[in-house]
Amino acid sequence: MSLQYQAVQWNRQKRLYDAVLVGGVALYLLGFGAVTEFLFPNITEEILLMRAFGSAAFILLHIILCIGPLGRLNAGFLPLLYNRRHAGVTLFLLALIHAVMVVTTYHAGGDTNPIASIWVSSPLTHSVAGVPFQAFGFLALVILFLMAATSHDFWLANLSAPVWKSLHMLVYAAYALLVLHVTFGVLQAETSLVYAVTMAAGLVTVLGLHGLAASKEARLDRKINAPDTDGWVEAGAVADIPDNRARIVCVAGERVAIFKYAGKISAVSNVCQHQNGPLGEGKIVAGCITCPWHGYQYLPETGASPPPFVERVPTFQVRLKNGRVWVNPQPNPAGTRAEPAVIEL
Amino acid sequence: MSDDFYIGWEARPGAGPARRLRTLVVLLLVVGLGLAVALATQQHTIGTSVFEWGNLKPFSGRLELQPYPHLLVPRPGATNSQPGFSTYYLVAPFKHGLDREKFGALEGQMVTLQGTLIYRGDQTMVEAVPDSIHAVASPASLPTGAATVRLGRQTLVGEIVDSKCYFGVMNPGQLLPHRACAINCISGGIPPVLLVRPKNGPAIYLLLVSALGKPVNQQVLDFVAEPVEITGEVEWQDGLLILRADPQTYRRVGR
Ligand code: FES
Numbered sequence: 015m016s017l018q019y020q021a022v023q024w025n026r027q028k029r030l031y032d033a034v035l036v037g038g039v040a041l042y043l044l045g046f047g048a049v050t051e052f053l054f055p056n057i058t059e060e061i062l063l064m065r066a067f068g069s070a071a072f073i074l075l076h077i078i079l080c081i082g083p084l085g086r087l088n089a090g091f092l093p094l095l096y097n098r099r100h101a102g103v104t105l106f107l108l109a110l111i112h113a114v115m116v117v118t119t120y121h122a123g124g125d126t127n128p129i130a131s132i133w134v135s136s137p138l139t140h141s142v143a144g145v146p147f148q149a150f151g152f153l154a155l156v157i158l159f160l161m162a163a164t165s166h167d168f169w170l171a172n173l174s175a176p177v178w179k180s181l182h183m184l185v186y187a188a189y190a191l192l193v194l195h196v197t198f199g200v201l202q203a204e205t206s207l208v209y210a211v212t213m214a215a216g217l218v219t220v221l222g223l224h225g226l227a228a229s230k231e232a233r234l235d236r237k238i239n240a241p242d243t244d245g246w247v248e249a250g251a252v253a254d255i256p257d258n259r260a261r262i263v264c265v266a267g268e269r270v271a272i273f274k275y276a277g278k279i280s281a282v283s284n285v286c287q288h289q290n291g292p293l294g295e296g297k298i299v300a301g302c303i304t305c306p307w308h309g310y311q312y313l314p315e316t317g318a319s320p321p322p323f324v325e326r327v328p329t330f331q332v333r334l335k336n337g338r339v340w341v342n343p344q345p346n347p348a349g350t351r352a353e354p355a356v357i358e359l
Numbered sequence: 360m361s362d363d364f365y366i367g368w369e370a371r372p373g374a375g376p377a378r379r380l381r382t383l384v385v386l387l388l389v390v391g392l393g394l395a396v397a398l399a400t401q402q403h404t405i406g407t408s409v410f411e412w413g414n415l416k417p418f419s420g421r422l423e424l425q426p427y428p429h430l431l432v433p434r435p436g437a438t439n440s441q442p443g444f445s446t447y448y449l450v451a452p453f454k455h456g457l458d459r460e461k462f463g464a465l466e467g468q469m470v471t472l473q474g475t476l477i478y479r480g481d482q483t484m485v486e487a488v489p490d491s492i493h494a495v496a497s498p499a500s501l502p503t504g505a506a507t508v509r510l511g512r513q514t515l516v517g518e519i520v521d522s523k524c525y526f527g528v529m530n531p532g533q534l535l536p537h538r539a540c541a542i543n544c545i546s547g548g549i550p551p552v553l554l555v556r557p558k559n560g561p562a563i564y565l566l567l568v569s570a571l572g573k574p575v576n577q578q579v580l581d582f583v584a585e586p587v588e589i590t591g592e593v594e595w596q597d598g599l600l601i602l603r604a605d606p607q608t609y610r611r612v613g614r
Contacts, residue, residue: 027367034384038391045395054405058530069398073391089365090379096367119529123453124543135539141611143535143585203534206401212394297364309366 071108083227106162147198262294266343278354280314281330408479408527446598456548517555538584578606
C-alpha cells in the first residue's frame, strides 16, 4: 500500500480472485472449443484457437469496462474492482495469443514479412473489404500491452498518477478500435443475428453503464450550496451521516468527503491518492478512512496514511451549527491536521 | 473484519460482501458459458473440406502447367461417361504456387511426386514436395487431356478465393477475416478461383485466367474475398472449369 516499490502481496482474496478469473476464462475457452469441435469437426485448429481466444478477450474487455461504473452505482460490485488489473493482464495475454495465431496463420508463409503483411496485404479499396480491420486490432493490442506492462503500482508511482491515469484511459481507445476490428472483421463473415445482437448489447451495456454512473455523479455535483458571508458552505445535517461513513458534498467545485466517527466530524478531499477512488464511499475502519476501491487508508484528522505509508490527501476545516455541518471550501495542504468538530449530544 | 464493507487486503470478506460476491461470480460464469455456447453454435462459415496434414502420399500422372499447374492422374476403369483421369491442382507448401519455370522441362510428361491431399466437394489438390517431382518413363496409357469444351460467354457473381485455403488448408478459408491470407496466397502463386454458389445445387469453382488464358494472380488481388461479378468465356479443360476475362472488367457488387 505504499508508493515505494513492493512485490505484489498475495492474500487469500487475491488468490481466489485469480482462481475465479483463470477458471472463468478456461471454462469459456473449453466451452467454445468443445461445442465448435462437436458441431464443426472440419474447422482448422488454428482458426478455432483464434476465434476462442479472440472472443474471450473481447468479452473480458466488456466485463473490465463495466466494473468501474457498476462499482460507482453499487458497492456490491467493488470486489471485482480490487484486482481489476489482473483481469487486464489476462485480457492482454488472450489478445496476444489471438494475434499470434492470426499472424502465423494468415500472414506467415508467404512472400511478405508477416508483421508487414498486417499492414500491406489487405489493400484499401472503396468497399467494406477495404477497411483495415487487422490494423485496428494491432493498434488495440499495442495499447493493451502498454497498459498490462505498466499495471503494477511501481509504474503508477514512477509515471506519476496523472500520466498513469491518462495512459490507462486509453483502454477506451482500445475498445473503440476493437469494436471496429470485430465489426469489419469476423462479423462480415459470421452474419448470424446472434453475433450482431451480442455485439450491440455489449456496446449498449458499456455505454449505458458509463452514462448512468456519470449522471449519478453529476447529480451529486449539481447540489452546490451557496457559501455563507464568511465563505463557509453548509453541507447537510449531522444526523444524515451514518456512523463511520461519509457524505460527499461538492464545495467550490471540489468533492469533499465528510466523515462521522467516534462522535466527531472530519472532512477530507474525496479523491484517493492511489487511483482517484471516492473516499467518501469508504468507511472508517480501525480509526482510518478506508478507500472502497483498494483499501488505502487515511487518518480523518490529518488526511495522512498511517506510517509506514506515505499517501496524503487534503483536509478541510469543519464546524457544527444547530446540528448542521459547515465546511471551509479552502482545502488545507495534503496531510495537514484539521481539528475535528465534536458532536455535542 | 468489517462486516458489510469489502476490503481486499483483509484475509476474508465480511459475510454480506462474501454472499453477494458468490452470487455475482456464479452469474458471471453462467453468462460466460452461455456466450461460449451461443457464439460457437452460431458459426456458419465452416464447411466440409480436408487437408490430410502429415500424411504424405505418392502421386503419379501427367504434369500440366497451363493455365495453372495440375496433375492428370490415370483413373482405372474409365468409361465413356467418365474421363480417363482425375485432375489435381498442384501447389507448393505454405503460401506458394508450384514454380512453373522450374518444372517447365517436365511439362506434358509423366511424373511422380510426394504430396499431401487437399479436397473439398469434387475439387482435389495436392500440396507437392517440390524436390520430390521427377519424370518417369511414360506408360502406354499416358492420359491425354480431353479436348477443350467451350461453354460460351457468361456473367457470374461469386467470391474470389485462394484455392489452396478454400479447398481445405484453412477452414473457414474465405470472406473478410481471411482476406489478407487469400491475398498472400494468390500473390504467392496459388491459383485464384471464383467460388459461385447457385441457389440450388453444389458450389461451382472456376479457375480465373486472362482473356488470353494467362494466369492473373497479381491482377485480381484487389477483388479477393468480396462479391464480384465477372463476365467472360467459360470453358472446360482437363476436368477444370476455366473463366477467361480481363481482370480490369471485374466488377465489385454490393451484398
Ligand atoms: S483508489 Fe485505490 S485505494 Fe483508493
